[in-house]
Amino acid sequence: MTDPVIIVGGGPVGATLALTLKHKAIAVTMLEARAKGATYQDQRALALSYGSRAILEKLGVWAKLDAQATAINTIHISQRGSFGRSLLKAQDHDLPALGYVLSYGALTKALDEALAEFNDVKVIYEAEATHIEPALDAATVRFDQASTSQHLSSSLLVLADGGRSLGDISGIQRETKMYGHDALVTKVKCELPHDNIAYERFTPMGPVALLPNGKDFSLVWTGKQAEVAQVMALDDAEFLSQLHRHFGDRVGRFLSVGKRLTFPLKLSYLNPVTAPHLVVIGNAAQTMHPVAGQGFNVGLRDAYELAQQIAHTAPEAWGQNAMMRAYQQDRKTDTKRGLMFTDFLVNLFSNDIVGVSSLRGMSLGMLDLLKPVKSRLVRKMSFGSRG
Numbered sequence: 001m002t003d004p005v006i007i008v009g010g011g012p013v014g015a016t017l018a019l020t021l022k023h024k025a026i027a028v029t030m031l032e033a034r035a036k037g038a039t040y041q042d043q044r045a046l047a048l049s050y051g052s053r054a055i056l057e058k059l060g061v062w063a064k065l066d067a068q069a070t071a072i073n074t075i076h077i078s079q080r081g082s083f084g085r086s087l088l089k090a091q092d093h094d095l096p097a098l099g100y101v102l103s104y105g106a107l108t109k110a111l112d113e114a115l116a117e118f119n120d121v122k123v124i125y126e127a128e129a130t131h132i133e134p135a136l137d138a139a140t141v142r143f144d145q146a147s148t149s150q151h152l153s154s155s156l157l158v159l160a161d162g163g164r165s166l167g168d169i170s171g172i173q174r175e176t177k178m179y180g181h182d183a184l185v186t187k188v189k190c191e192l193p194h195d196n197i198a199y200e201r202f203t204p205m206g207p208v209a210l211l212p213n214g215k216d217f218s219l220v221w222t223g224k225q226a227e228v229a230q231v232m233a234l235d236d237a238e239f240l241s242q243l244h245r246h247f248g249d250r251v252g253r254f255l256s257v258g259k260r261l262t263f264p265l266k267l268s269y270l271n272p273v274t275a276p277h278l279v280v281i282g283n284a285a286q287t288m289h290p291v292a293g294q295g296f297n298v299g300l301r302d303a304y305e306l307a308q309q310i311a312h313t314a315p316e317a318w319g320q321n322a323m324m325r326a327y328q329q330d331r332k333t334d335t336k337r338g339l340m341f342t343d344f345l346v347n348l349f350s351n352d353i354v355g356v357s358s359l360r361g362m363s364l365g366m367l368d369l370l371k372p373v374k375s376r377l378v379r380k381m382s383f384g385s386r387g
């Protein structure tokens, strides 16, 4: 009998890992700081690639989500103040959809329900990890639950806490670049139907995306923190009319807006982890700008690929150097591409230098004509480095 794999953080990435391991009959203990069901009403819109759907399908979760997900059949990319634009269409790439929009709450609920179908799965809710100590024979996590401090050790401990909760852990070094920009996310109702088109519009303030979500759109409006704070302070009517000026006429007038939330944008990644018996996945391992909807999908692939690695490694070798190196090697290209691609887009499009701006307009127009380049882009966005 082997130690269960311990997962710290039962968000979508941690829960996907737990579920994939359970499908392989590998024992898991998952610690989650929140109460069970606390996220089910979270309307935050996640952009799932077609490859992420394929993972959720293999895990038997997609059937429950299909009716709640909105397909993205076309991505319309444009730049404010120029005529160049590019269209990516699912049908041109033999895909049923380029991606899907799904609420965070729907996804976490479906994953939790799928996990609960395994009688022996151990999820400890309201258990907040406070300290992680990797060592040569095992990694240990201390956590607080019901005002008592406890600890668990395993030859494989996986950190999937979204990267916000724990301080320094020996053997883990994070590089972070703050963009100084915030993303404002909310839902908006528009005059025209979305026809399953997602819009990505580059503006000097920063990229703005409208993602079809149910009958409405989810909006991601990015810009310098002070600019976003100003937009955040507007009343609904003024917000909608500024959004119209900012985004243009493609979806008609903006009719109503939901609750607005902001979060700071950063690029963050780990230097190669040297801590034995500890793997970091999902947003805890890398955080990227939401410009191309890559971050969550890279995290989901982390979970899925790590489960394959665990299943293919003899339990006595879990968390040892060879396994840790193999996992890092396996994920390196995908993670790097996601980080570089999103950072490149942000840097290229977030300036208003004359000349650069018209070149970008021309490039978007040219991208529209270059079928092989578009196909490659769609494959990488859908399936990561294996595309």
Ligand SMILES: Cc1cc2nc3c(=O)[nH]c(=O)nc-3n(C[C@H](O)[C@H](O)[C@H](O)COP(=O)(O)OP(=O)(O)OC[C@H]3O[C@@H](n4cnc5c(N)ncnc54)[C@H](O)[C@@H]3O)c2cc1C
Pocket: 008, 009, 010, 011, 012, 013, 014, 031, 032, 033, 034, 044, 045, 046, 047, 127, 128, 129, 130, 160, 161, 162, 163, 164, 165, 166, 185, 220, 261, 262, 263, 281, 282, 283, 284, 290, 293, 295, 296, 299
């Ligand atoms: C406010 C906000 C809005 C966002 N909006 C969008 C969006 O519109 N579109 C999009 O694609 N992406 C968005 N993102 C990013 C998206 O949420 C992440 O890509 C995705 O949630 C990553 O999943 P994860 O499981 O790695 O981390 P998380 O979803 O952060 O999950 C981490 C889990 O770990 C738990 N946890 C944390 N600390 C501890 C601890 N110490 N002990 C035990 N458990 C712990 C948390 O309770 C949580 O359940 C947003 C992020 C934020 C913060």
